[in-house]
Amino acid sequence: MTAETILEVNNLTVDFFTRRGTVHAVRDVSFTMKRGETLGIVGESGSGKSVTAQAILGLTELPGKVTGGDVLWKGQSLLTGPGAAGTIERIRGKEIAMVFQDPMTSLNPVYTVGMQISEVLTRHMELSKKDARARALDLLQMVGISNPVARLDQYPFEMSGGMRQRVLIAAALACEPELLIADEPTTALDVTIQAQILDLIAELQERLHIGVILITHDLGVVAGVCDRVAVMYGGKLVEEAAAAEIYPRPFHPYTEGLLRSTPRLDIVEERLESIPGAPPDLRDILPGCSYAERCPEKTAHCLSNVPVLEQRGEGRRVACWNPRG
Amino acid sequence: MSLAGTPADDRQPLLDVRNLTVRFPAGSSGFFKPEKKFVHAVEDVSFQIMPGETLGLVGESGSGKTTTGRAVLRSNPITSGTVTFDGRDITKLEGKELRQLRRDMQLVFQDPYASLNPRMSVLEIVAEPLVVHGIAKSTEDAKPKVAELLQRCGLPVDALTRYPHAFSGGQRQRIGIARALALQPKFIVADEPVSALDVSVRAQVVNLLQELQRDLGISYLFIAHDLSVVRHISHRIGILYSGHMVEYAPVDNVYESPIHPYTEALLSSVPIPDPAIQRGRSRIVLQGEIPNPINPPPGCRFASRCPIVEDRCRHETPKLEEKAPGHFVACFVRSSAGVGVAAR
Numbered sequence: 001m002t003a004e005t006i007l008e009v010n011n012l013t014v015d016f017f018t019r020r021g022t023v024h025a026v027r028d029v030s031f032t033m034k035r036g037e038t039l040g041i042v043g044e045s046g047s048g049k050s051v052t053a054q055a056i057l058g059l060t061e062l063p064g065k066v067t068g069g070d071v072l073w074k075g076q077s078l079l080t081g082p083g084a085a086g087t088i089e090r091i092r093g094k095e096i097a098m099v100f101q102d103p104m105t106s107l108n109p110v111y112t113v114g115m116q117i118s119e120v121l122t123r124h125m126e127l128s129k130k131d132a133r134a135r136a137l138d139l140l141q142m143v144g145i146s147n148p149v150a151r152l153d154q155y156p157f158e159m160s161g162g163m164r165q166r167v168l169i170a171a172a173l174a175c176e177p178e179l180l181i182a183d184e185p186t187t188a189l190d191v192t193i194q195a196q197i198l199d200l201i202a203e204l205q206e207r208l209h210i211g212v213i214l215i216t217h218d219l220g221v222v223a224g225v226c227d228r229v230a231v232m233y234g235g236k237l238v239e240e241a242a243a244a245e246i247y248p249r250p251f252h253p254y255t256e257g258l259l260r261s262t263p264r265l266d267i268v269e270e271r272l273e274s275i276p277g278a279p280p281d282l283r284d285i286l287p288g289c290s291y292a293e294r295c296p297e298k299t300a301h302c303l304s305n306v307p308v309l310e311q312r313g314e315g316r317r318v319a320c321w322n323p324r325g
Numbered sequence: 326m327s328l329a330g331t332p333a334d335d336r337q338p339l340l341d342v343r344n345l346t347v348r349f350p351a352g353s354s355g356f357f358k359p360e361k362k363f364v365h366a367v368e369d370v371s372f373q374i375m376p377g378e379t380l381g382l383v384g385e386s387g388s389g390k391t392t393t394g395r396a397v398l399r400s401n402p403i404t405s406g407t408v409t410f411d412g413r414d415i416t417k418l419e420g421k422e423l424r425q426l427r428r429d430m431q432l433v434f435q436d437p438y439a440s441l442n443p444r445m446s447v448l449e450i451v452a453e454p455l456v457v458h459g460i461a462k463s464t465e466d467a468k469p470k471v472a473e474l475l476q477r478c479g480l481p482v483d484a485l486t487r488y489p490h491a492f493s494g495g496q497r498q499r500i501g502i503a504r505a506l507a508l509q510p511k512f513i514v515a516d517e518p519v520s521a522l523d524v525s526v527r528a529q530v531v532n533l534l535q536e537l538q539r540d541l542g543i544s545y546l547f548i549a550h551d552l553s554v555v556r557h558i559s560h561r562i563g564i565l566y567s568g569h570m571v572e573y574a575p576v577d578n579v580y581e582s583p584i585h586p587y588t589e590a591l592l593s594s595v596p597i598p599d600p601a602i603q604r605g606r607s608r609i610v611l612q613g614e615i616p617n618p619i620n621p622p623p624g625c626r627f628a629s630r631c632p633i634v635e636d637r638c639r640h641e642t643p644k645l646e647e648k649a650p651g652h653f654v655a656c657f658v659r660s661s662a663g664v665g666v667a668a669r
Contacts (some may be wrong), residue, residue: 009396031660044523044524044525045523069513087642098595122341144352160614160615162614163614188386188551190386191385191550191551191552191591191594191595192385192590192591192594192610192611193385193513194594194596195593195594195596195608195610196610196611196612196613197585198596216501217523217524218524218596218598219524219598220595220596220598220603221596222595222598223596223597223598223599223600223602223603223604224600224604226598243600244600244601247598247599247600247601248599248601257525258524258525261525261526261527261528261597262524262553262596262598263551263553263554263555263556263557263664264553264597264599265552265556265580265592265597266596266597266602266666268556268557269557271532271535272528272531272532272557273531274525274527275525275526276528276529276530278493278494278495278526279493279523281526300663315472
C-alpha cells in the first residue's frame with residue numbers, strides 16, 4: 001500500500017526575536033506525511049512541537065518568524081514563493097484543519113456554537129445559512145454530542161471542557177479536511193474525558209480516512225492513536241519511527257529516557273527514573289548535540305558535532321552519534 | 326471504625342479526618358423567594374494518615390481534592406466534621422495556636438512558576454518562614470540553615486543569591502520543597518507538585534519527596550489527577566468523585582482489585598505508553614460528565630455516568646463501607662473486586 005505524500009516539511013526553521021535574544025525554536029525540521037497517515041509529534045515544553053504545527057499552517061505568531069525551509073502541501077509551497085500567502089489562506093481550515101489545546105479560548109465566547117461551525121461552512125464551502133446549519137447539526141451528531149439541536153444555540157460557556165473540544169473537532173471537520181492537526185487536544189481535559197476524545201479522533205480518522213498529526217507531550221496518548229511517532233528535543237527532530245518499533249526499541253537515548261521516565265500504570269517500580277538536568281536554553285545554542293549535556297551515551301564527539309537525522313532501517317530516522325539498536 | 330492501615334494497626338494516626346464537609350456559598354436563585362445556593366465541594370470525607378506515610382488523593386477537576394487539602398491545613402473554612410492532627414482536634418483552632426500549628430503542616434504548590442516571588446532571592450524565599458516564625462532573627466541569620474536545606478533538596482550552593490527565573494521548573498519545585506521543609510514540619514500537603522513539570526524531570530521531584538520521607542519521617546497528603554505518578558509514592562489511595570470519597574484502600578488494592586466502578590473506569594482511561602498493550606486494552610469509556618456541584622441531586626454522584634447503576638443509586642447516597650480488610654468503598658451495587666490494571 002503506497003499512498004501519495006500530501007505534506008512535506010523541508011528544513012523548517014523558526015526563530016523568535018525576543019528582547020532577551022533570539023530563540024531558535026525549530027531548527028531544520030523535515031518530515032513527510034502520506035494521505036490518511038497518523039503521526040504523533042512528541043516532545044516536552046520548548047521542544048518546538050507546537051511551533052512546528054503553527055508554522056505548517058502559516059500561523060507563526062510574532063515575534064516568531066519562519067527563517068528557513070518550506071512546507072509543501074500536495075507539492076504547492078505554503079510558506080515561500082509567489083502566491084504562497086493566497087494558497088495557505090485557501091487551504092487552512094479547508095484541506096488542513098486544526099484543533100488546539102484550550103477549548104475555551106479557541107471558541108468565540110459571544111457566538112453560539114452553531115454560528116461558529118456555520119461560519120466555517122459559509123466561508124469555505126459557500127453553503128447557504130440554512131444548509132450550513134443543517135450540516136452543523138450533522139457534525140455535532142457525528143462528534144457524539146447529545147441533544148445536538150439544543151446545543152447548536154448554546155454558547156461555549158454553557159458547555160464543559162470535553163464538550164467544547166468536541167465542538168472544535170466538529171468545526172475542524174466541517175469542510176472534510178484531508179489533514180487534521182491536533183495540538184495537545186486533551187491536555188486540558190480530565191483523564192476520563194481524554195479517553196472519550198482520543199477514541200473520537202481515532203474513530204473519525206478511520207471512518208473519514210483523514211491524516212492526523214497529534215502533537216503531545218504524553219507518549220501514552222500517542223500509543224493508542226498514531227502509526228508513526230516523531231520525537232522532538234530542543235527544536236530538532238531527533239527520532240522518527242513506526243509506533244510499533246519505537247516503543248519497544250527506541251534508538252535515540254532521549255527517546256529511551258523519555259519512555260523510562262514516563263510512569264506506567266501497569267508496572268510498579270521501586271524508584272522512578274528521570275533524565276538528569278533540564279532542557280537546553282534555545283537562545284544560546286551550544287555546538288554539538290543539544291541532548292549531549294543530559295545524555296548517558298555522550299562522547300567528546302557529541303559535544304562539538306551536530307548529529308544529522310539519518311536513515312536507519314526501514315522508515316526509521318535517528319539523529320545521534322551513538323544510537324541504540 | 327479504623328480507617329487506616331490494617332486491622333492490626335494500632336498506631337495513632339498523625340492526621341485523622343472525619344466526616345469533613347466543605348460548602349461554599351454560590352449566590353442565590355429566584356427573586357421573590359431567594360433560595361441560597363451552595364457548592365458542595367467536599368461531602369462527608371473521612372481518612373487517616375499514619376506517621377511517615379503518604380495518602381494519595383486522586384480525583385478529576387472539581388472532585389474536591391484541593392479543597393480537602395486546604396481544609397486540612399485550615400486554609401479553607403470547614404462546614405462540618407473534624408480534623409485531628411497529632412492527637413489534637415484542630416478544627417476550630419484560631420489565632421496564635423493556629424499559627425503555631427502551621428509550623429507542623431506545610432504546603433507544596435502545583436505551579437513552581439507562580440508560587441515563588443520573582444523579586445525575592447532564593448535565600449529570602451526559603452528564609453522567610455524561619456524569620457516569620459521567629460526561628461531566625463534575620464534573613465542573614467538564616468543563611469546557614471537555608472544553605473543546608475538547599476543542599477538537602479539537591480540544589481547547588483550558589484543558588485542562594487539567585488532569583489527564581491534563573492531556575493528550571495524542576496529546580497523551582499525543589500526551592501518550593503526546601504521552603505516547606507524550613508520549619509521541620511511533620512506533614513506536607515503536596516498539591517499536584519509535579520503536574521506542571523516536564524515528564525523527564527517529574528521523577529526527580531517525586532524521588533526527592535520519597536527520600537525526604539524516608540530520612541525525616543514526614544507524612545504527605547499527595548494530591549494528584551495522575552494515577553500513574555501517585556502509585557509510586559502512596560501507601561494508601563483515596564479516590565474522590567464530585568466531593569465524595571468513593572474508594573479508600575491500600576495502594577495495591579486500588580490498582581489491582583478496585584471495587585468502585587469509577588475507580589475501575591479511571592484506571593482503564595489512563596493510556597499506557599506501549600502500543601502493543603494500549604491497543605489491546607478493553608477500556609471502559611465513561612459517557613457524560615461530572616454533575617454540577619451546586620445543589621446536586623440526591624443519590625450517588627456517579628449515578629449519571631455509572632455503567633452498573635441501579636434505581637436505588639439515584640435516590641440514596643452510598644456510605645463508605647469496609648468491603649475487604651482495610652478497603653473501603655461507597656457503592657450499593659459492587660462489593661467484590663472489579664478489573665485492575667494487570668488484567669487489562
